[in-house]
Amino acid sequence: MFVTTRAQALKTCEEILQLKMEDVKMQLITMFLNSQVARLRRFLDADRVWNDYPDPQFPLEPGK
Numbered sequence: 001m002f003v004t005t006r007a008q009a010l011k012t013c014e015e016i017l018q019l020k021m022e023d024v025k026m027q028l029i030t031m032f033l034n035s036q037v038a039r040l041r042r043f044l045d046a047d048r049v050w051n052d053y054p055d056p057q058f059p060l061e062p063g064k
Helices: 002-017 024-044
Strands: none
Touching: 002 024
């Protein structure tokens, strides 16, 4: 059971990271989710390194 649950949790982590969140507030949520997903992944599979985390796209100038 643990193997099935672990595999599903890792797949869900990948799906969460593929969500498109353009708004600045949503990107803050994305950054928080990234940190939580990273913690869960380290717990489930400490030997693997992931690099599929989305890069934040914050506006560089106010009002744009």
